[in-house]
Amino acid sequence: MGKKVVTTIKVISVITIFTAALFLLQMLLMPKFQHGIVEGSMIEEYYKDESTHEIIFIGDCELYENISPVTLYENFGYTSYIRGSAQQLPWQSYYLLEDTLRYETPKVVVFNVLSLKYDKPQSETYNRMSIDGMKWSSSKIDCINASMTEDESFIEYVFPILRYHDRWSELENDDFNYLFNKDLVTHNGYYMRCDVKPQTGFPSPTPLTDYTLGSNAMYYLDRMTEICKENGINLILIKAPTEFPYWYPEWDAQIVKYAENHNLTYVNYIPLQDEIGLDMSVDTYDAGLHLNNSGAEKFTMYLGNTLFSDLGLTDYRDNETISSVWQDKIVFYNEMKEQQLSELEN
Amino acid sequence: MKRILTLTVTSVMLFSLITACSSGSNNNTAITAATTGNNEVSETSVDSSDPSAVDTSISEYGYTLNGIKIKPNDNFSDIVDSLGEPDTYFESESCAFQGLDKVYTYGSVTIKTYPKDDIDYVLSIEFKDDITKTDEGIKIGSSSDEITSVYGEPSASNDSSITYTDGNANLNFILTDGKVSYITYTRVE
Numbered sequence: 087m088g089k090k091v092v093t094t095i096k097v098i099s100v101i102t103i104f105t106a107a108l109f110l111l112q113m114l115l116m117p118k119f120q121h122g123i124v125e126g127s128m129i130e131e132y133y134k135d136e137s138t139h140e141i142i143f144i145g146d147c148e149l150y151e152n153i154s155p156v157t158l159y160e161n162f163g164y165t166s167y168i169r170g171s172a173q174q175l176p177w178q179s180y181y182l183l184e185d186t187l188r189y190e191t192p193k194v195v196v197f198n199v200l201s202l203k204y205d206k207p208q209s210e211t212y213n214r215m216s217i218d219g220m221k222w223s224s225s226k227i228d229c230i231n232a233s234m235t236e237d238e239s240f241i242e243y244v245f246p247i248l249r250y251h252d253r254w255s256e257l258e259n260d261d262f263n264y265l266f267n268k269d270l271v272t273h274n275g276y277y278m279r280c281d282v283k284p285q286t287g288f289p290s291p292t293p294l295t296d297y298t299l300g301s302n303a304m305y306y307l308d309r310m311t312e313i314c315k316e317n318g319i320n321l322i323l324i325k326a327p328t329e330f331p332y333w334y335p336e337w338d339a340q341i342v343k344y345a346e347n348h349n350l351t352y353v354n355y356i357p358l359q360d361e362i363g364l365d366m367s368v369d370t371y372d373a374g375l376h377l378n379n380s381g382a383e384k385f386t387m388y389l390g391n392t393l394f395s396d397l398g399l400t401d402y403r404d405n406e407t408i409s410s411v412w413q414d415k416i417v418f419y420n421e422m423k424e425q426q427l428s429e430l431e432n
Numbered sequence: 433m434k435r436i437l438t439l440t441v442t443s444v445m446l447f448s449l450i451t452a453c454s455s456g457s458n459n460n461t462a463i464t465a466a467t468t469g470n471n472e473v474s475e476t477s478v479d480s481s482d483p484s485a486v487d488t489s490i491s492e493y494g495y496t497l498n499g500i501k502i503k504p505n506d507n508f509s510d511i512v513d514s515l516g517e518p519d520t521y522f523e524s525e526s527c528a529f530q531g532l533d534k535v536y537t538y539g540s541v542t543i544k545t546y547p548k549d550d551i552d553y554v555l556s557i558e559f560k561d562d563i564t565k566t567d568e569g570i571k572i573g574s575s576s577d578e579i580t581s582v583y584g585e586p587s588a589s590n591d592s593s594i595t596y597t598d599g600n601a602n603l604n605f606i607l608t609d610g611k612v613s614y615i616t617y618t619r620v621e
Binding site: 146147172173212288289290292293295296330372373375 | 522524525526527535537542556558560588592593595602604606613614616621
């Protein structure tokens with residue numbers, strides 16, 4: 087009897103050690119997204135933020151590069167977080183929203199409508215950036231199933247080592263340095279870029295044979311609308327004030343109608359660039375695709391003064407607990423801004 | 433003891449298998465990609481950041497430019513030098529730098545490309561004006577009757593467009609008041 091117990095303990099120990107070793111290997115092989123392309127770190131950062139937020143932004147790079155939650159807090163006291171990711175698709179936005187509601191119930195959710203032009207799964211690489219950082223839940227499972235391209239399989243999301251195993255020959259210092267802990271790369275989801283590359287112009291838009299926004303994309307917009315309604319959340323639709331990729335008037339008309347039919351606020355900020363105070367010769371870092379920090383702060387101020395002004399949001403600047411948390415965020419934000427500006431000068 | 437040994441050997445073999453094999457899967461998390469300094473802007477009206485498998489099924493729909501027949505999904509990296517210097521060129525990074533979307537203009541013809549595994553593939557071919565005709569002779573200003581007399585029954589049509597689909601390509605005629613106002617060759621999504 088004693089011998090059996092010892093053998094069992096030994097077997098369990100070996101299995102445990104083996105599993106732990108595999109898990110450690112998996113952690114090593116997964117990309118860290120700490121330098122260069124940092125977008126892969128964005129989704130998981132949300133879980134590190136222990137404060138609550140009255141505004142949640144959900145969507146793609148037109149949100150996470152164009153809006154600054156720190157600016158919104160500093161100037162208005164509004165707390166917010168951008169649950170953004172690169173080429174975040176409508177179904178991913180829905181499931182990320184569903185995931186967010188496990189942790190908090192904001193007063194307002196802002197969704198950028200550009201992604202509604204995508205009706206089908208697009209890219210495994212972008213999928214991983216939007217999904218790998220999610221904590222495991224039914225939302226993540228559903229998100230994976232809705233997102234997978236033909237070449238992907240669910241098991242590779244459960245065991246990412248199956249996907250990233252061939253990175254073993256490409257391991258870099260970051261893979262070891264950030265094995266257990268990663269640095270924050272965003273400011274409540276905002277990706278800061280202080281450099282400047284002026285917008286010079288865009289090619290003419292290509293006429294489409296069919297401007298109807300896809301039924302799958304709109305189905306997930308319906309679900310976002312519904313879940314916000316069920317939770318007493320004010321869902322606001324926006325189109326960020328950047329002109330490329332091209333946002334067809336025919337698409338815009340469909341969203342205007344959708345908003346009317348569902349009693350939602352929708353604002354297309356492209357025609358409001360002047361009113362916002364944007365100068366696309368200095369307020370963009372990539373020739374007009376996204377705003378830089380200067381542009382993002384202008385747009386954020388505009389949102390604070392207009393869109394968010396009558397929504398009953400709380401000014402938390404006098405709240406000792408919350409302002410203490412945000413003070414740290416402000417310091418981090420200003421440090422990064424100074425560092426980037428200093429690098430640009432040199 | 434024998435069982436433990438078996439388990440350990442199995443573990444080592446599995447470890448070796450995982451680290452040794454290369455699925456050739458798209459490892460395009462682009463960890464090694466660096467942003468370029470030349471970020472001018474291109475525009476695509478269809479999804480250009482789609483690195484899903486390139487459809488190599490043969491299509492008859494393509495346009496002959498400078499003696500070279502070009503079709504959607506063609507490897508443009510192979511032929512771009514043969515076409516000569518474009519009149520204009522734009523490029524833009526896609527989100528998280530998953531490659532550059534590019535737009536080349538040769539006279540009245542615009543070619544847009546998308547990147548996959550460091551190769552540029554043809555996303556679309558577009559005609560800007562009525563100087564250019566399709567290889568079959570249709571141009572901007574042609575009537576819908578002229579289109580169907582040349583190409584036959586369309587794959588799809590409505591008041592504002594006529595589309596022919598073959599293999600991995602669409603030939604699209606955008607109509608305004610019954611006349612062709614724009615012509616595009618696009619990849620089948």
